[in-house]
Amino acid sequence: MGRRGVRVAASDVPTSIHLRRSYLRERPAALPELSELDVVRHFTELSRRNFGVDTSFYPLGSCTMKYNPKVAERIASYPGFAHLHPLLPQLRMGGILTQGALEVLYEMERLLCEIVGMAAFTMQPLAGAHGELTGIMMMAAYHRHRRNHKTTVLIADSAHGTNPASAAIAGYTVASVPSDAQGGMDVQALKGMLNDQVAGLMLTCPNTLGLFNPNVREICDLIHSVDGLAYYDGANLNAIVGKVKPADLGFDIVHLNLHKTFATPHGSGGPGSGPVGVVEKLAEFLPVSTVIKRSDGTYALEYDRPNSIGYIAPFYGNFGIILRAYVYILMLGREGLERVAENAVLNANYVREKLKDYYHLPYPQVCKHECVFSAARQAERGVHALDIAKALIDRGFHPPTMYFPTTVKEALMIEPTETESKETLDAFIDAMIEIARLAETHPEQITAAPTTTPVGRLDETAAARNLNIASL
Amino acid sequence: MIDKASRYAETHEWARLEDGGMVVVGLSSFAIEQLGDVVYMELPAVGGEVTKGEALGVVESVKAAADVYAPVGGKVAAVNDAVQGDPDVLKRDAYGAGWLVKIEAADPKEYEALMLADAYEKFVQNQEQ
Amino acid sequence: MPFIANTEQQRQEMLDAIGLTAADLFSDVDASMRCGPLDMPAGMSEQAVRARLAELAGKNSINLTCFLGGGFYDHFIPAAVGALIGRSEFYTAYTPYQPEISQGTLQAIYEYQSAICRLTDMQAANASLYDGGTALYEAMMMALRVTDRNKIIIDDSVNPIYRVMIHSYTRNLKIELVETKNADGQADREAILKLLDDKTAGVIVQNPNFFGLIDDYSDLAEAAHAKGALLICSCYPTSLGILKTPGAMGADIVTGEGQSLGLPMSFGGPYLGFMATRSKYVRKMPGRIVGEATDTEGRRGFVLTLQAREQHIRRDKATSNVCTNEALCALTALVYLSLLGREGLRETAQLCADKASYAYQKLTAIKGVRPYFRAKWFFNEMVLDLPCEASGVIGRLIEKGIAAGFPLSRYYEGMDNAILIAVTEKRTKEEIGVLAEALEAVL
Known part of the structure; x- marks a missing residue:
């Protein structure tokens, strides 16, 4: 229809060379032909079909959906950051013109080292799972350097799927360590799995049940006894930030999700940022490049790293995300970070205690940042975790994580985060109690949910069988 | 439902010996129920060799995926392509029209070593607990 | 405390409601595993943080005219x-x-x-x-x-x-x-x-x-x-x-x-x-x-x-x-693609190619500057052979406010004099002229 959105600047140069015809596409790509207002209305309408932290309570377990401060968005758009070309520091005289950005990276590394107790950090990994892969690649480099022949990485059965996937993609075989009756890693089983093939172990602490493993030190010691490395999956750091440093527990490698603990927006599924910290003996394996501070106070990039695992990202990480997290840490400061964990844990325990009479709580002890219920009781009446999730939608809440960890049947994993108020939690608790009651008296009202959304439950089976993933 | 005439692997495949040493293989009703609606499967090529206990294919539902392991080793003699077009046949007729592959068993002892229906029934009951 | 909703009083109400003390919440973490106070600054106000970050942003260049590409380009964003x-x-x-x-x-x-x-x-x-x-x-x-x-x-x-x-x-x-x-x-x-x-x-x-x-x-x-x-x-x-x-x-x-x-x-x-x-x-x-x-x-x-x-x-x-x-x-x-649309993307690409070929003509007219390769079909980026080491030339041009390009010797052995120059639709005829003059002056 030929409608135009943005007018492209008029050319001020002659069209002097006509490219060879065989190098050109036959017809322009069939992109939309819309006015700017058409486009704005379309995406504004789409945005209204979303839940976000800014619209609704979003207790999605293991995802740490805390409030994303607006000041960070503002700062990330400063031209001095947003318009900076990443190749500049690689040019002669170019480093001088990126001193502010390099200082952010350097300072952020120092702050994260302090927060988790590690000796060095790389800011390069572009998401949590990318950090895992980076960490496991360093694990492999360490063993190669020591001429160890290791084949296996041990991972808790309750771990996020990214753990085994990352270890496998890095070239390792994965062995799954079972949980014990308290929900933690089974230390006896772990002992039985230890041998000199074990390259290391990946552990989330607190784990995906929201439980802190009291044996975590012993587990790290056991791994070290076979010259393995202990990897800390920082997905749940929000529970212990400012309280416990993973390095003090015996971990050698840690990745953090800046989009969880450090409040950068989740962006409907990215971009994230997954920096990785290591103990001193692993620092030589960190990716190229690293930011250094020279004796004259200026910052530079160090490329000469002979034992490094090499390049894992094109540049210095998702700088725009790192910058937002830096802003967040500066604003909270030392006492603020500690309050984060205290309030995140209080909020989760408040929900746990208030709902435990209504939903089955498989692990009744004090939890950390999240609690996991089972809808097994409701399932007997034909109301499953999925139905409860959909009923919550009708009541204005984003559902918890469902059916994970898989070690709990009908799991509902609730992570309120510290940024939520008592009033919000009370409203959520009331809704959960109402749903539990209806599951007893009028289960059909729960299984019919949601009724307030632009679309109802979608047929995912048909969607997968008759695949339509693009309008061509 | 468990087919009394078949034998079973711990990984929930059924196997039935036909004339001429041919072993027909499928997934037990229990396994199919656990998976949910199957949306896709990947099966081996006819003529390929499979080893007992190793994955010969994958069955996917919307929320889960399961490897199908060869209950016996040998050459793949036939593959049931009809299942791909109508995955619901697995639910309707798991032990009949829902068969997946036929294997020319290399070693009859491998078949003999599989669980009988009664043993599998107990095995499943234990798993459910 | 920024970004934490509950007051001390509300915290206490919540603890009372569930029959726990603040200490109970971390009772599963042995004291020997706890760390002391973090060694980092106290929290800052939004105003202070913005001033600090504005200062850092100000240490970065924003006024360079960008002919730097290498896979990452300075395009116009509506x-x-x-x-x-x-x-x-x-x-x-x-x-x-x-x-x-x-x-x-x-x-x-x-x-x-x-x-x-x-x-x-x-x-x-x-x-x-x-x-x-x-x-x-x-x-x-x-x-x-x-x-x-x-x-x-x-x-x-x-x-x-x-x-x-x-x-x-x-x-x-x-x-x-x-x-x-x-x-x-x-x-x-x-x-x-x-x-x-x-x-x-x-x-x-x-x-x-x-x-x-x-x-x-x-x-x-x-x-x-x-x-x-x-x-x-x-x-x-x-x-x-x-x-x-x-x-x-x-x-x-x-x-x-x-x-x-x-x-x-x-x-x-x-x-x-x-x-x-x-x-x-x-x-x-x-x-x-x-x-x-x-x-x-x-x-x-x-x-x-x-x-x-x-x-x-x-x-x-x-x-x-x-x-x-x-x-x-x-x-x-x-x-972006919806705003530019079918014609907008085509025009943007054509502009990039036109401006690059204009730059190519201006730059190769400079004495001692030649195309590095015989192949002449390029889109918006070109490799030129300078009469001296490219990295030094790039350094001198940065001092004049121009990010002229990327020295290929960084990744390709023997290409010491080769510079990779990118021209997007944002670069004007005038800026291209300034680049040509500046390059000629430093050679």
Whole structure:
């Protein structure tokens, strides 16, 4: 229809060379032909079909959906950051013109080292799972350097799927360590799995049940006894930030999700940022490049790293995300970070205690940042975790994580985060109690949910069988 | 439902010996129920060799995926392509029209070593607990 | 305390309500495991933080005229892009696990997948990957899975930043990765055909390549297919406004860096890795994929589909470990492409090519400056041979406020005098003139 959105600047140069015809596409790509207002209305309408932290309570377990401060968005758009070309520091005289950005990276590394107790950090990994892969690649480099022949990485059965996937993609075989009756890693089983093939172990602490493993030190010691490395999956750091440093527990490698603990927006599924910290003996394996501070106070990039695992990202990480997290840490400061964990844990325990009479709580002890219920009781009446999730939608809440960890049947994993108020939690608790009651008296009202959304439950089976993933 | 005439692997495949040493293989009703609606499967090529206990294919539902392991080793003699077009046949007729592959068993002892229906029934009951 | 809702009084009320003390909450963490107070500054006010960060931003250059490219470009970004992706219903949401309340994100991803397919002439695209480099690595891994082979041939005029990344990732894997040296700036057909055999999973090329040169890889696609291998092509999406598509060349997997589609350069990220393939390979493709679906009342909607390939279900057997991708960056690219539209993207690409060829004429008219390669078909980036070392010249031009280009000696041995210069639609005739004068003056 030929409608135009943005007018492209008029050319001020002659069209002097006509490219060879065989190098050109036959017809322009069939992109939309819309006015700017058409486009704005379309995406504004789409945005209204979303839940976000800014619209609704979003207790999605293991995802740490805390409030994303607006000041960070503002700062990330400063031209001095947003318009900076990443190749500049690689040019002669170019480093001088990126001193502010390099200082952010350097300072952020120092702050994260302090927060988790590690000796060095790389800011390069572009998401949590990318950090895992980076960490496991360093694990492999360490063993190669020591001429160890290791084949296996041990991972808790309750771990996020990214753990085994990352270890496998890095070239390792994965062995799954079972949980014990308290929900933690089974230390006896772990002992039985230890041998000199074990390259290391990946552990989330607190784990995906929201439980802190009291044996975590012993587990790290056991791994070290076979010259393995202990990897800390920082997905749940929000529970212990400012309280416990993973390095003090015996971990050698840690990745953090800046989009969880450090409040950068989740962006409907990215971009994230997954920096990785290591103990001193692993620092030589960190990716190229690293930011250094020279004796004259200026910052530079160090490329000469002979034992490094090499390049894992094109540049210095998702700088725009790192910058937002830096802003967040500066604003909270030392006492603020500690309050984060205290309030995140209080909020989760408040929900746990208030709902435990209504939903089955498989692990009744004090939890950390999240609690996991089972809808097994409701399932007997034909109301499953999925139905409860959909009923919550009708009541204005984003559902918890469902059916994970898989070690709990009908799991509902609730992570309120510290940024939520008592009033919000009370409203959520009331809704959960109402749903539990209806599951007893009028289960059909729960299984019919949601009724307030632009679309109802979608047929995912048909969607997968008759695949339509693009309008061509 | 468990087919009394078949034998079973711990990984929930059924196997039935036909004339001429041919072993027909499928997934037990229990396994199919656990998976949910199957949306896709990947099966081996006819003529390929499979080893007992190793994955010969994958069955996917919307929320889960399961490897199908060869209950016996040998050459793949036939593959049931009809299942791909109508995955619901697995639910309707798991032990009949829902068969997946036929294997020319290399070693009859491998078949003999599989669980009988009664043993599998107990095995499943234990798993459910 | 910033960003923490409850007051001390409310905290106490909550503790009382559940019969716990503050100490109980961490009773499972032994005292010996606790750390002392963190050694870092106290919290700052928003005003103080903004002043501090404005100071840091001010230490970075913003006034350089940018002729620096290398796969990352200074393109114009319409204001409506920022306005729309700045809606917090998009940026404060997470992965659309609950389709009923994520139709905005899901439909946007479906539209993004469609736009990438139309741009590249492919049939299936994923919801995005981290960046062009990790996307290329994932494409390589995908080719290994599709073919069940383990040899990869990669032309060395593929972005060297991506090549070093692929080397890092494959170090512990049993993959035979063979690099072929370019022949006068372009993929060496003879060398590639010699290496191409029935063990080869894929051939990796780039268009335009790192030197900015345009190629038509139809011959390589045909040769690869004849041996049962795949052709993987990394491409610069803006160039697809006018250039022959990888789909038309017969490529099997297409990847690229989507930064040029409305994302600021942001000192290296966040960027956008895109990936597209042929329908028959969709189940081997990594990353999230959105598909059309119907609800119980027959209404059209969208869901995440083919999830059984992914890590949260398949764990160590997944097609990739990727979980979080770059959804907001994909949305940015979609909004950008929707605003520019069919004609706008074509015009932008044409402008880039026109301005680059104008710059080429101005610069090669300078005494001692010559084209480095004989091939003259470039898109918006060119390699010029200077009469002296390029890195020194670049340093002197930076002092004059111009980021003139990239010294190729950094990645290519023997190319000490070669400079890679990029010209986007943002550069004016006047700026190109200033570059030419300044270059002439420092030589």
